[in-house]
Amino acid sequence: MIPRYTPSDFAQLWSNDARYAAWLEVELAACEAMEGAGLVPVGTAATLRAMGLKLDAARIDEIEQTTRHDVIAFLTHVEELAGPSARWLHRGMTSSDVLDTSFAMLLARACDMLLARFGKLTAALARRADEHRHTVMIGRSHGIHAEPVTFGLVMAGHHAEACRAKARLEAARKEIAVGKLAGAVGTYAHLDPEVERRALASLGLEPETVSTQVVARDRHAALFAALALGATAIERIATNVRHWQRTEVGEAEEKFGKGQKGSSAMPHKRNPILSENLCGLARLVRAAVVPALEDVSLWHERDISHSSVERMIAPDATSTLGFMLDRGARLVDELVVYPERMRANLERTGGLYFSEALLLALVDKGQARQAAYVMVQRNAMKAIEGSGTFRENLERDDQVVKLLGKDGIARCFDLQHALRHVDGIIDRSLKGV
Amino acid sequence: MIPRYTPSDFAQLWSNDARYAAWLEVELAACEAMEGAGLVPVGTAATLRAMGLKLDAARIDEIEQTTRHDVIAFLTHVEELAGPSARWLHRGMTSSDVLDTSFAMLLARACDMLLARFGKLTAALARRADEHRHTVMIGRSHGIHAEPVTFGLVMAGHHAEACRAKARLEAARKEIAVGKLAGAVGTYAHLDPEVERRALASLGLEPETVSTQVVARDRHAALFAALALGATAIERIATNVRHWQRTEVGEAEEKFGKGQKGSSAMPHKRNPILSENLCGLARLVRAAVVPALEDVSLWHERDISHSSVERMIAPDATSTLGFMLDRGARLVDELVVYPERMRANLERTGGLYFSEALLLALVDKGQARQAAYVMVQRNAMKAIEGSGTFRENLERDDQVVKLLGKDGIARCFDLQHALRHVDGIIDRSLKGV
Amino acid sequence: MIPRYTPSDFAQLWSNDARYAAWLEVELAACEAMEGAGLVPVGTAATLRAMGLKLDAARIDEIEQTTRHDVIAFLTHVEELAGPSARWLHRGMTSSDVLDTSFAMLLARACDMLLARFGKLTAALARRADEHRHTVMIGRSHGIHAEPVTFGLVMAGHHAEACRAKARLEAARKEIAVGKLAGAVGTYAHLDPEVERRALASLGLEPETVSTQVVARDRHAALFAALALGATAIERIATNVRHWQRTEVGEAEEKFGKGQKGSSAMPHKRNPILSENLCGLARLVRAAVVPALEDVSLWHERDISHSSVERMIAPDATSTLGFMLDRGARLVDELVVYPERMRANLERTGGLYFSEALLLALVDKGQARQAAYVMVQRNAMKAIEGSGTFRENLERDDQVVKLLGKDGIARCFDLQHALRHVDGIIDRSLKGV
């Protein structure tokens, strides 16, 4: 989590202040639930809330220097601020009850912040898909011209993928929104499942089915996998932008700010640096998946090896994805599209992309596939070698003309026909939101 | 996919025979749907089916030596077998229509085979959880004795995790059961969405929302993440078995076959080799996740870089997980549990694990937490240093006796009370299946 | 290791036959060294060698069904073939003495096979670098035209990287060519360091500094890292080829076999499928690194979790890299280069790539950098907007002409001058072999 790639709301979410505030929320929710169960004097939590305690993160860190235990330092500080009523906090609880429950709250919030951003990305993709439904460009497989598509169709494909990524994150959010107030080894030795249920419900969380000392870490690993899939969805958009913007292609480019300089020396340079940056960041988000998986197999009722990993990857991966979604949505929204250049590139091969249409038309007229292939190929090859356009050659090929007629040939060179289903596909994607 | 770690049904699933059979299924389903749309003479597929074509994988490979294109080799072979009616196959389709659709069929079948195995694993875990509900053992955090749990509770925790892994695989199966019959760049230039819908429905698949030349690869990456989470759930079980079986712990061990030799020289050796093997295999399944994520960002309408990756990781990761589930279910099912040894280990610390109960009892009697801690600690420390048991020391401590009475002390040393919620937790997990 | 991506020598190297043959080599080498130390009757190994034992892998596997221990099965089979003299084999040794030592032999051979292939790759790169020293093409940063380079220079860059990859593999080979004959826990309880030293020397190996039951696994992890770096070096070549071959760039392309078909329908298609394939394979080789690292931290004197991992990744990663090197060397060797197309692309921007030369010339004439930048930019921008070429505009710009003179301007447009150091750089790389 370096400032350069951290949106401010994520910086806030993962700050010490937010962390300690979440701990206090957990303690107070637990206290209230215990009041209901008669374990703690009624009104304790209300009294503490009324004090409007202002936690001082620096002070907690200072106490931790002595206690070498962060939750004890926190409780000591709360007692400093609140006096004797604080002693009812943390009753029968273990540190992980606070840590894992508050971590679930923060991760759920991070998911919410990401889901809102996904909404912006899908909206931008939907808008561009709709705008460019009929902006024709050449489809490319292997980087080589294949058959025509539209720019809107490509955007619709990215839209569908972003929607899937969002749905996976929603599922992961549900899995991660799980806390525990089940004590040292998950047996509620000095606690009660009903107290847990109520306290967690007030925090928007479900109870862990079977806790050990901690919430099970497969839930977290599943979240990191969902984050990686989200980042990768953006990487695919960015990769396409990088291709479109290459000098020789020039079909779309990142918005170039006024006064922005591509190079200190070469005034003609406009580089797709946002997209390249997004490709790099995707590698970072992906890199969190394996450590998160390695964290799952804790020994017995838990070891603490996952903790250092999570201190790094939870802020890093969520905030980096947050940054990517912001940048990705803006990239899509502001992408400068060059329909004329698309058209010019499309025309480079003189309609060769209709060769399959001709092949099928000849087969429909009863030709064996292989024979039809030969007829198409000889006319295509001539065109490639520079003699006539593909269509001209076909119109001069007696055998072809005899079978299809000039009208039949013309029908094959029908871009609108080739793209007749594009509107339907785009609608399918946009309705899926 | 090496024989050693490949269940026979997976060997069959990923054989060339099964692969080509799936291709034929796709071609025939497409043919039937085209018949319905009037694109192909009615009855073509039925005629071909009636022939009972026996595909010869070796012959296809031989033809591919010439064509250097696997789908063309396949079609040529079908034509060899079926004669002229075969020419109606593959009409307007691109190779990826066949490849990706049949790949979806095979992956969905692999998921089904894995889901059935997950059922066996969760059943075994549920049975052992129920059987050992009240088999007390010491809970350990950081490898150090903490407070008591039961062996059934631990099994229930693994059960809950395995159920989550299964649910994720079900979700991934749904995402992956998606084919395409949308042509060279996904525009249905010579095809029709309705034909696709019908053909795929007859194969148990949904159509891709927006195809490029291929089905989007984020679906596959999501599947590999689900496989990795499944493998990791088993790794956690295996890690615990390895700990239980250590010479010094000895609380459970892998079933040792009659005539099996742990070591050629040391007759006392019984090694947890199945569990160690499962830990290694989990690393392999996890290793498929990042390549699968790298496959997503294909260039433009597709490049073929994903293909070699999938040829390796799809058979490898699914069959390795299949093997792990078989082995894992048997491991759990046959695990030899030693309740007396668990009890003996539990008693090593002379009831020190009740220290928290005493602490809370003293706090309930009005002692400040810190004062109570000191009272408990002094009696614990004496016991650790070898002078009396913890309980004896407490009963000789006037201050403690005055506050709690001997009865009060006795109540703290109540294992049944400490574990009173265990049944409820186990039921929660077992009902969740 | 699927046949599609496995060179035949690697298929042989990792066959059961080769595996068992290596075991026998180890046993005989150990036997001979023990003869020298008086532990075994002199001549035993010679007698056994003279028998020309023909190991039958299938028979060994059959015996293993009973013994469930591969090394014991092997020894039993040797005894079947050789009779009583076989009982002197394996004296005081543990299975891992045989397994790890023979594994080191096979890995060292795999390295040798890879190093020879690296030699072919670097030779091909060197040849093309030399051939195209002066074949000018535009250099691109961010996919956007920057300043000129030569195709030979690019090849020389790949050559230098391939040489580094080779050197790293040589270092890794040295680390991995290490065996052990140190017994069950590495103490030579029934063996002798001197026997180990001699036996290993005869096998071309060094002894492990400190063995546990096994050779330390950091050595293997270092090897897999070196393999991944080798695969990645080829990926970078392949990525560039894919860019060069794109329809709009067209500067180089993979050799297209006679009769090869790019597409069943589109005769104009020539796809860079070899290069795409290499990019996919690189992902697979990289995927072995993390599991290999996870294998290092075996418990105590060893657990067997590494074994399943190595059974898969050792054959997979080495043979896949072997395949990549073969394919990569041929790709480079046969790459069809289009110097005219390179020249045409270079000229697309009308010499704008000389803008930096002009900037520096103006600064050398005493202009402040910022002022010079403005002078260059205004003439560049006119050209970009379609009014005159860059050079024409400069020659019409009084201020510029006054400072540089027409001759001075001409000197800036000097491709030969811009590339005057290219020969030196290429030589630097080629001499480095």
Next chain:
Amino acid sequence: MIPRYTPSDFAQLWSNDARYAAWLEVELAACEAMEGAGLVPVGTAATLRAMGLKLDAARIDEIEQTTRHDVIAFLTHVEELAGPSARWLHRGMTSSDVLDTSFAMLLARACDMLLARFGKLTAALARRADEHRHTVMIGRSHGIHAEPVTFGLVMAGHHAEACRAKARLEAARKEIAVGKLAGAVGTYAHLDPEVERRALASLGLEPETVSTQVVARDRHAALFAALALGATAIERIATNVRHWQRTEVGEAEEKFGKGQKGSSAMPHKRNPILSENLCGLARLVRAAVVPALEDVSLWHERDISHSSVERMIAPDATSTLGFMLDRGARLVDELVVYPERMRANLERTGGLYFSEALLLALVDKGQARQAAYVMVQRNAMKAIEGSGTFRENLERDDQVVKLLGKDGIARCFDLQHALRHVDGIIDRSLKGV
């Protein structure tokens, strides 16, 4: 790089101040070299150095808000401070000349800082190896008792591995200590190889063999692999400590600070939290390897996708390893070893670990291996079943006594003999430093 896991010298190394200071070093070194080549007025660098420029990182960041180009912002700020002489800086250079060269300087320094720490780790391991040469403990394979080793031998094994990790880092340092002053696409269009050579030499760097716009990224990937291997070497130590410290084993434990609390409730808890933390951190360092490998295949003469990755993983991986080495060295240095407990654990199996010695002694007396095995096993099994000790049983077994004599049996139960080579092995490792 979070404060919790960042040694202060790494925090300083990766600060903005150090970054900009390194840029200035590069500019001045380049300036001096250009003076020597007559490209810049002699004395320029000296003049600038004499000014003792105090770079203000905040001011540079402020300027970057406008220029959106960090190197230009830096140069502008230098000009603010130094006036007109600054215009001679950066002559003919591209931003990457500064960025990559200074990055190499920082990485080389990071390597030096790590190498010094490796020295402390290997020294601690050597000291403990020497101290505990003869501290006998049971060796364990698969977590199960095998044959005796000594604690010093185990330390010597870790020592040898740490030395290998150090040597790999030294090799990686050499690879990474490479800069470039070769201009926009590596052709020295406005520069000179000799100027580069001199400037880099004064900075302690070698020139890149063939630059593109940047230094080749395989060098960086090799470094991250070396870092991961270093982290993994520490993980193996930490894993062993975690095993030794388990309640049931208790053979060694982390130093427990005065006043440190293992648990807020359980005074008997002393958890191996440092070691668990080291295991988690190793996962993080390993996670940098794949992104670093993905960074290698930049497009054409470069794209900028590697930049964001390196901004995160370079500080993260180096400082985390730095932290691990500090913590790991202290862990080893202060590890509390319990020889009596080792001896007690060793004796748990009543000398069964000598079974192989007996087997071999019987074979030496002419018994067939299988017959000898049966004799040993029947006496071992009795002992395991609780009837007599292994040795007693052997001494009562007529067949055995007849073959070996009581003396012969006694000789097999000779711990000193079994460990006679340990000193030699330890010396081999310690001399290897």
